[in-house]
Structure formats: structure tokens, C-alpha cells
Amino acid sequence: MIGILDLDMGNLRSLSKAVYSFGYDFVMVRSAKDLDDATHLMVPGVGAYRTAVSHVDGQGLRAGIRAFAASGRPIAGICLGMQILSATGEEGGESEGLGLVPGRVVRMTPEGGLHLPHVGWNTTRFKRKDHPVFHKVKDGRDFYYVHSYHLRCDNPDDVLAETDYGANVAAIVGHGNVIGFQFHPEKSQANGLRLIENFCGWNGQC
Amino acid sequence: MLKKRIIPIQLLLDTRLVKTVTFGSYRDVGDPVQSSKVYNAQDADELVFLNINRGDRTLAPLVTLLEKVSEVCFMPLSMGGGVRSLADAELLIKHGADKVVVNSACYRDDRLVTQIADKFGSQAVIVSIDARGTADGGWQLFSDCGRQPETRSLEEHLRAVVQRGAGEIFINSIDRDGTMSGYDIPLIQETMRHAGIPVIACGGAGDYTHMKDAFLTTGVSALACGSLFNFGDNQPIRAKAFLSNYDIPFKVI
Numbered sequence: 001m002i003g004i005l006d007l008d009m010g011n012l013r014s015l016s017k018a019v020y021s022f023g024y025d026f027v028m029v030r031s032a033k034d035l036d037d038a039t040h041l042m043v044p045g046v047g048a049y050r051t052a053v054s055h056v057d058g059q060g061l062r063a064g065i066r067a068f069a070a071s072g073r074p075i076a077g078i079c080l081g082m083q084i085l086s087a088t089g090e091e092g093g094e095s096e097g098l099g100l101v102p103g104r105v106v107r108m109t110p111e112g113g114l115h116l117p118h119v120g121w122n123t124t125r126f127k128r129k130d131h132p133v134f135h136k137v138k139d140g141r142d143f144y145y146v147h148s149y150h151l152r153c154d155n156p157d158d159v160l161a162e163t164d165y166g167a168n169v170a171a172i173v174g175h176g177n178v179i180g181f182q183f184h185p186e187k188s189q190a191n192g193l194r195l196i197e198n199f200c201g202w203n204g205q206c
Numbered sequence: 207m208l209k210k211r212i213i214p215i216q217l218l219l220d221t222r223l224v225k226t227v228t229f230g231s232y233r234d235v236g237d238p239v240q241s242s243k244v245y246n247a248q249d250a251d252e253l254v255f256l257n258i259n260r261g262d263r264t265l266a267p268l269v270t271l272l273e274k275v276s277e278v279c280f281m282p283l284s285m286g287g288g289v290r291s292l293a294d295a296e297l298l299i300k301h302g303a304d305k306v307v308v309n310s311a312c313y314r315d316d317r318l319v320t321q322i323a324d325k326f327g328s329q330a331v332i333v334s335i336d337a338r339g340t341a342d343g344g345w346q347l348f349s350d351c352g353r354q355p356e357t358r359s360l361e362e363h364l365r366a367v368v369q370r371g372a373g374e375i376f377i378n379s380i381d382r383d384g385t386m387s388g389y390d391i392p393l394i395q396e397t398m399r400h401a402g403i404p405v406i407a408c409g410g411a412g413d414y415t416h417m418k419d420a421f422l423t424t425g426v427s428a429l430a431c432g433s434l435f436n437f438g439d440n441q442p443i444r445a446k447a448f449l450s451n452y453d454i455p456f457k458v459i
Contacts, residue, residue, distance in 0.1 A: 009325075009326070010299055010326060010330075011276075011299050011300070011301075011302050011303060011304055013272075013273075013276045013300075013301065013302040014276050014280060014302060014304075017276060017277050018280060046304075046326050046327050046329070046330060047325060047326050047327050048324070048327065051325075080327075114208075115402060115403050115404055116403075117327075117328055117329040117373055117403075117404075118208070119329055119373065119374065119404055119427075120208050120209055120211055120251075120404070120427065120428075121208070121209040121211065121251060121456075121457035122207065122208050122209065123207055123209075123458070140458065141458055141459060142209060142457035142458050142459060144281070144282060146282075146304075146327075146329035146373075147329070148327075148328065148329070164207065165208060184282075184304075186280060187280060187281055187282050187304065188280070188281075189246070189249065189280050189281055189459055190459060191459055192280065193280055
């Protein structure tokens with residue numbers, strides 16, 4: 001059973017439809033007890049960092065998600081959901097994230113007069129190619145991004161893939177059984193769907 | 207490198223897709239769910255749906271459609287036509303929209319764009335602007351599906367909505383709509399000069415050379431096409447194959 005965190009922000013329909021289409025059942029996670037049935041947890045999200053983490057705390061989920069991660073079960077963050085896996089963020093006011101991927105989320109400062117948000121399809125280069133979640137996804141493909149903030153990892157090895165938008169941007173981050181996508185795999189057609197399918201079948205080892 | 211986008215635009219009248227010419231003369235062009243499936247298979251970059259029914263400005267037709275389209279399309283979906291409040295935007299996003307398109311409400315309610323951006327992020331708000339050329343070479347803005355002239359200039363309006371938190375601008379030429387005579391390049395240039403955020407241009411695509419001219423002359427982020435893909439044997443894959451000859455970058459999948 002794939003848990004999908006519902007922070008009452010944004011569109012969860014595409015992700016749940018994708019998970020279901022691969023033959024997995026899903027449960028919408030709205031409280032800590034919903035995590036009991038989940039083998040995997042997906043953390044989607046749009047909006048602001050501070051709002052998202054305050055929803056996590058408001059729903060009493062912080063300790064539950066951290067315990068879920070400590071149990072070795074796989075967790076995937078998507079877009080803002082990936083960002084709140086970090087230690088801290090500045091969007092909407094300084095706030096503490098879930099602390100599963102060491103690093104800080106800051107506003108992007110692209111060079112060359114590029115606009116924010118960074119929106120559209122961008123080339124994504126793997127720094128680490130053998131991760132089980134990347135199975136059958138080729139290097140250098142385009143994925144769909146929409147964001148103005150990005151995660152700066154403390155540990156360079158946690159950056160599994162990068163994209164370029166007036167600077168290097170962490171596209172996929174990973175730390176043990178935790179993985180995070182800055183782009184939207186559920187909006188990135190065939191290659192994005194493959195990442196979701198691979199995640200649903202991942203045992204958390206890498 | 208960030209890629210250029212090609213966005214089929216689908217206009218809804220009740221449960222059917224239609225195509226207009228200069229915002230009038232509706233022609234039925236099919237079923238929206240079927241056509242979205244086809245665009246998904248043709249690797250379109252995003253889809254935009256606009257409810258243009260002047261009689262029914264409720265969101266019910268968009269919600270019904272979203273539920274079906276989000277099962278068959280795994281790409282960004284934008285919805286608009288009748289969005290007047292934060293609650294309207296929430297309804298569409300909850301049912302599967304990634305971005306909402308707001309137009310007329312931006313002239314009446316100064317807070318709406320900010321409210322949506324605060325809750326869902328700027329990237330979730332596309333401000334759509336309908337413009338018609340004037341005799342002196344400027345532009346007149348219209349709301350209410352092209353019926354209501356507005357007093358604000360293009361520059362003033364752009365400045366206002368960007369400052370309030372719009373994530374993208376969708377600029378639509380009423381004069382060129384459905385004419386298949388080419389994009390209004392000066393309008394796109396004027397919009398980009400004042401926007402400072404990604405611009406999607408719409409209105410006038412009749413063949414792939416029109417797209418080439420618009421991309422190469424203006425550097426616009428995305429082009430929307432209605433008639434071009436509705437009529438004849440044109441589609442996003444072929445458009446990209448043609449445009450790639452001019453070093454215009456598109457996604458690799």
C-alpha cells in the first residue's frame with residue numbers, strides 16, 4: 001500500500017491515478033495512524049515551505065514521518081514535498097523541515113536574466129546512475145519543473161541528479177531510503193511515470 | 207537548458223470542444239477527453255482548457271472534464287474560464303488542475319491573484335489577457351470573453367498582475383484568433399517587455415512557419431495553438447520536428 005501524504009494543498013489526483021495504474025493500492029495519509037498500512041510514503045506538495053510544514057505539524061505527522069523513515073521504508077518527496085524533507089527552509093519565514101535530507105531550501109538566484117518561477121521541461125543529468133529508482137530511465141531526459149526555491153544539500157553525494165537553470169539545481173536528491181524529485185514525475189509523461197513505478201517497487205536499499 | 211513549449215489550447219462550450227474565429231463563430235471540433243488522450247500520445251508539453259461559454263460561467267463543466275482528463279494525461283493541466291475566487295481556484299486544483307487561468311476577475315478583484323499565489327504558489331496562477339489592436343498601433347484589452355473593453359493599458363495591467371504574484375502570462379490576440387494568419391509578434395514583444403515572467407502566446411498559428419517566426423523573433427517561452435492542431439494533419443510532434451531545424455529546443459523524452 002502506497003501512502004500519499006495529503007496536506008490539503010494542491011492536486012493529488014494525478015499522482016494517485018499514476019500509482020493505481022501500476023497496480024498498487026494507495027491510502028491518503030492525513031494522520032499518523034494512516035501510516036501504519038503504508039509500505040511506501042509519497043510526499044507531494046505545492047505552495048510555500050512554511051505552510052507545508054505547518055500542515056505537517058498541524059496534522060501531528062512530523063514524528064510519524066520521521067519514524068516511518070527510521071523504519072527503513074521508502075519515502076519520496078515531489079517538488080515542495082521534496083523540499084520539506086530538508087532541515088530548514090526560508091520561504092514564508094524561517095522554518096524547520098522534516099530533517100531527512102541534510103540541507104537548506106533557499107530562493108533561486110539564476111544568472112543570465114532568467115525568470116522565476118523556473119517553469120517548463122528541462123534536461124536532467126544523473127550524477128549517480130545506478131540508483132534502483134532510475135531503472136530504465138535514460139540520462140539527459142527532460143522533466144517538468146515548476147519552482148522558485150531549490151534545495152542546497154549539505155552533502156554533495158546526496159544530489160543524485162541536476163538540472164541547469166542559470167545555476168546548478170538539485171533535480172533529484174537521495175539519502176538512504178529517502179528520495180526527492182524537484183520536478184513533477186506525475187506530470188512528466190513516460191519517464192516520470194517510470195520513476196514513480198520504480199519507487200513503488202523499491203525496497204529502500206541503494 | 208529550459209525547453210520551449212507547445213501547448214494545444216482547447217476551448218470548451220458545454221461538454222464539447224469548439225474553435226472560434228476572432229472570439230465568435232463557434233465550430234465543433236470534437237470531444238475533449240478523446241482529444242486530450244491524443245495530445246498526450248503526441249507528447250504535447252501542457253494542455254490548457256478554457257470554458258468560453260458566455261451563458262454558463264460555472265466551473266462544473268471544467269471539474270467534470272478534469273476528473274476524466276487527469277486519468278489519461280500525465281502532463282501539466284491548466285484550467286480557466288469563470289474563475290472568480292480563491293474557492294474557484296481551489297476547486298479546480300483539487301480536481302486535478304496544476305494551474306488556474308484567470309482573466310476577467312483580475313480587472314475587478316485586486317486581491318485574487320495574490321490569494322491564489324499565496325496558497326498554491328505563483329506557478330499555479332496564469333493571468334490570461336485578451337487584446338485587440340488599435341488604429342494607433344497600440345492594444346485595447348477586453349474582459350468577459352472579449353466583450354467588455356477595459357481602461358487599463360497592457361503595460362499597466364501586466365505590471366499590476368505580475369506584482370500581485372502571477373506566475374505566467376497568457377497573451378491572446380483577439381484579431382488573430384482562428385484566422386491562422388500568424389501570431390501578433392508586436393503584441394508578444396510588448397507583453398514580454400513588461401512581464402518579466404514566462405509568457406505563453408496564443409492566436410494566429412496557421413502553420414509551423416508562424417511558430418518558427420514567433421519563437422525566433424520574440425524568444426517567447428511557449429506558443430499555444432488551437433486551429434492549427436484542430437484542422438488538418440498537424441500535431442505537436444511534427445511541429446517540433448520542423449522547428450528543430452531552426453535550433454529551437456524541445457524536450458527529449
